[in-house]
Amino acid sequence: DPADSLALHSQLKEDSSFKVKVVPTWRPDLLLNPKDPILFLTWMDQLATQAGSPIRCLESLEEALKKRHHDFHSLGCRLSDRGTNFLGEEKILPSEVELLMKKIFNKEYLSSFELERWHSYWIQTFSLWELEKGWTAQIHFGPLRSVNRTLAGQLGPNRGFDTIGVQIPPAMLVNYLDCLYQMERLPKTIVYPIHPMDFDLVANICGAFPAKEQSGWVRLGPSWWFNDHVRGNRILLEIFAEQLCLGLFPGMLTDGRSFLSMVRHDYFRRIACDFVADLYQRFPYFDLENSADSILKRIFVENPRSILS
Numbered sequence: 001d002p003a004d005s006l007a008l009h010s011q012l013k014e015d016s017s018f019k020v021k022v023v024p025t026w027r028p029d030l031l032l033n034p035k036d037p038i039l040f041l042t043w044m045d046q047l048a049t050q051a052g053s054p055i056r057c058l059e060s061l062e063e064a065l066k067k068r069h070h071d072f073h074s075l076g077c078r079l080s081d082r083g084t085n086f087l088g089e090e091k092i093l094p095s096e097v098e099l100l101m102k103k104i105f106n107k108e109y110l111s112s113f114e115l116e117r118w119h120s121y122w123i124q125t126f127s128l129w130e131l132e133k134g135w136t137a138q139i140h141f142g143p144l145r146s147v148n149r150t151l152a153g154q155l156g157p158n159r160g161f162d163t164i165g166v167q168i169p170p171a172m173l174v175n176y177l178d179c180l181y182q183m184e185r186l187p188k189t190i191v192y193p194i195h196p197m198d199f200d201l202v203a204n205i206c207g208a209f210p211a212k213e214q215s216g217w218v219r220l221g222p223s224w225w226f227n228d229h230v231r232g233n234r235i236l237l238e239i240f241a242e243q244l245c246l247g248l249f250p251g252m253l254t255d256g257r258s259f260l261s262m263v264r265h266d267y268f269r270r271i272a273c274d275f276v277a278d279l280y281q282r283f284p285y286f287d288l289e290n291s292a293d294s295i296l297k298r299i300f301v302e303n304p305r306s307i308l309s
Contacts, residue, residue: 002028002068003046009075023076032119037107058098069129078308080130083140088120089175097121127180130187136307137187142166142194164226167195177209192221203243222252233271247295251304
């Protein structure tokens with residue numbers, strides 16, 4: 001979160017005896033969805049404290065966020081992450097967002113339409129910063145949260161009551177990417193759909209937005225959450241081999257927050273090796289015997305390293 005002090009990350013960076021690389025990720029969830037103005041204003045006070053300057057208007061909010069964006073970058077951050085069921089499709093002007101800012105300061109609730117405009121403006125702003133710094137933007141799309149309101153109310157969020165949700169509307173994703181591409185604000189982007197029916201769709205759309213001097217590449221992400229199992233991983237590897245390029249697969253990720261989750265990376269490596277070996281057995285004329293090592297090295301080491309470098 002941009003309002004995080006990053007104190008622990010600073011300590012780790014200064015500890016030369018700790019050899020594991022631990023870096024933050026930029027995830028401005030509270031900023032992007034200010035449904036509760038009271039909660040948002042409290043968060044903005046925390047942001048102002050970390051940025052070292054008061055926030056009284058849109059310009060000062062943007063300055064505080066840019067300073068924190070730089071702080072994250074200096075500690076090794078190279079990834080942003082946004083979980084959403086909405087992607088903005090047109091350019092939003094600062095003058096419009098300034099009016100929304102005034103409503104929030106007056107503790108007024110924004111309408112659904114206004115929330116979407118607010119969300120779009122900040123995504124477009126962050127996309128430019130990410131492109132300038134060489135970051136990779138991650139979009140996690142589609143989960144439904146806390147669907148069992150009774151138990152979620154008793155136990156709180158993130159307690160097992162989230163599910164696979166909506167599919168990505170093709171026009172929404174295309175228009176979102178096209179808007180940033182035309183504005184020359186499209187950073188390297190990885191899209192993670194939660195719905196299995198979206199895998200082919202997203203892979204196909206990725207091919208329509210190649211990297212150029214002013215824009216990054218767009219790729220389908222690896223399986224996550226409800227799709228992180230043998231079948232889900234194999235399906236995504238197969239789609240990359242069919243529609244994109246298997247050697248461009250961005251690697252495995254885990255949203256686990258403990259070292260115990262590291263075993264999932266070995267789990268993925270075994271699945272990927274089995275998949276490539278199976279390709280060689282079924283299609284020996286692909287000459288995978290000489291290229292398999294290179295493909296797997298790119299998937300396991302080189303591609304993740306290039307994203308995080």
